[in-house]
Amino acid sequence: MVELALAVPKERYSPAVERLEARRRETDLVRIERAVREILLAVGEDPDREGLRETPKRYARAVRELFGGLHEDAGTHLKRVFDHDHAGEDVVMLRNIPFSSICEHHLLPFTGRAHVAYLPAHGRVTGLSKLARTVDVFARRPQMQERLTAQIADALVQHLDPRGVAVVVDGEHSCLKLRGARKHDTEMRTSAFRGVYSTDRELRREVLSMMLDRRG
Numbered sequence: 531m532v533e534l535a536l537a538v539p540k541e542r543y544s545p546a547v548e549r550l551e552a553r554r555r556e557t558d559l560v561r562i563e564r565a566v567r568e569i570l571l572a573v574g575e576d577p578d579r580e581g582l583r584e585t586p587k588r589y590a591r592a593v594r595e596l597f598g599g600l601h602e603d604a605g606t607h608l609k610r611v612f613d614h615d616h617a618g619e620d621v622v623m624l625r626n627i628p629f630s631s632i633c634e635h636h637l638l639p640f641t642g643r644a645h646v647a648y649l650p651a652h653g654r655v656t657g658l659s660k661l662a663r664t665v666d667v668f669a670r671r672p673q674m675q676e677r678l679t680a681q682i683a684d685a686l687v688q689h690l691d692p693r694g695v696a697v698v699v700d701g702e703h704s705c706l707k708l709r710g711a712r713k714h715d716t717e718m719r720t721s722a723f724r725g726v727y728s729t730d731r732e733l734r735r736e737v738l739s740m741m742l743d744r745r746g
């Protein structure tokens with residue numbers, strides 16, 4: 531088995547390269563470029579002037595990256611579960627996971643931090659980096675913060691079958707900051723609780739104080 535694995539050139543089967551290729555296939559860059567040109571014309575700009583000439587191309591590539599999560603499945607990260615007989619049943623937490631997303635109502639960015647915790651069951655735990663990748667998979671789509679929060683929690687339930695999951699997301703929304711209301715300091719906080727964290731108030735209080743304690 532080991533010899534076989536070594537015989538295969540590693541980079542040919544890199545999941546990261548495969549994902550990149552899938553994204554290249556599935557995002558119609560030319561179509562985005564045409565649309566951006568239309569927007570520029572619609573606001574009375576000249577898309578052919580020096581500064582704007584390459585903008586549709588640049589924007590299309592940025593969109594491909596910002597919406598890359600559409601072509602990814604959180605399962606590809608979370609299915610890499612370690613089955614440890616000796617893994618504890620204590621809380622596993624990753625705080626302050628930075629994310630950037632696009633609000634689906636205005637197609638403007640919202641950015642912030644996600645805090646993710648779960649109580650493992652059956653000795654099933656995943657790598658901390660996989661938690662961060664999971665946040666990314668769901669953030670990089672046209673999104674709502676409430677749904678982002680719920681999708682992260684549900685993916686953990688689906689793939690780790692833990693005793694409980696708690697997810698808190700803090701987001702700052704450009705559509706609030708830049709437009710009409712101009713609420714510059716407003717931050718939106720959403721949460722999702724599954725399993726024991728939705729039924730046991732004491733456990734929830736405990737996990738939230740760990741999660742949101744600024745000193746820790």
Ligand code: ZN
Pocket residue numbers: 633634635636637638703705706
């Ligand atoms: Zn919005």
